[in-house]
Amino acid sequence: MRKTLSVLTCALMMAGLPGRAELLQVDLSIFGMD
Amino acid sequence: MTCAHVVDVALKKVAGVETVEVSLNKGLATVKLKPGNTVSVLQLWELIHKNGYTPKATAVSVRGDLANADGRLQLKVSGTKETLALAADPKNPAAYGEAPKKLGQTVVIQGVMAPSKDLKAPVPLQVGQVK
Numbered sequence: 001m002r003k004t005l006s007v008l009t010c011a012l013m014m015a016g017l018p019g020r021a022e023l024l025q026v027d028l029s030i031f032g033m034d
Numbered sequence: 035m036t037c038a039h040v041v042d043v044a045l046k047k048v049a050g051v052e053t054v055e056v057s058l059n060k061g062l063a064t065v066k067l068k069p070g071n072t073v074s075v076l077q078l079w080e081l082i083h084k085n086g087y088t089p090k091a092t093a094v095s096v097r098g099d100l101a102n103a104d105g106r107l108q109l110k111v112s113g114t115k116e117t118l119a120l121a122a123d124p125k126n127p128a129a130y131g132e133a134p135k136k137l138g139q140t141v142v143i144q145g146v147m148a149p150s151k152d153l154k155a156p157v158p159l160q161v162g163q164v165k
Binding site for chain 2: 023
C-alpha cells in the first residue's frame with residue numbers, strides 16, 4: 001500500500017513538473033537524396 | 035518500399051514520437067511528439083541523414099523555461115544543465131525582443147532551427163513566437 005502510494009506520488013510529481021523543455025512538434029524539411 | 039516509407043518508419047521508431055507524416059513532394063516530414071519525450075532536433079536530423087536525405091531548416095515547437103545566461107536567452111530543461119540557445123529570427127526580430135518579459139516562465143516557443151554542416155553541432159532556435 002505504501003509502495004503504491006509512493007509510486008503514485010512520484011508519477012503525479014513527474015507529470016506536474018513545471019518547465020520541462022520538450023519538443024511538441026517538428027516540421028523537418030528534407031531536401032532530397034544525397 | 036518507397037523512400038518516404040523508409041523515413042516514416044525510421045522516425046516512428048524513435049522513442050517519444052507520436053505521429054509522423056512524410057511528404058517527399060513537399061520535402062517535409064512532420065513529427066508530433068508525446069508529452070515527456072526527450073527527443074532532440076539534432077537526433078532527428080541525424081536520422082534523416084542516415085536515411086539518405088539532407089535535413090534543412092526545421093520549424094520547431096518546444097516547451098521550456100526561459101532563462102538568461104550572460105545576457106543571452108536560453109530555453110532550459112528543469113533540473114538539468116540542458117539548454118537550447120535562442121536567437122532572433124531575422125523575419126520577426128520583435129518576438130525575441132519581447133521574450134525577456136517572460137523570463138523564468140514556462141513558455142512554448144515556435145521557431146526555426148537550421149542545421150550546420152556538422153549535424154551534431156548545437157544550433158540556436160530562432161524565435162518566431164513565444165506563447
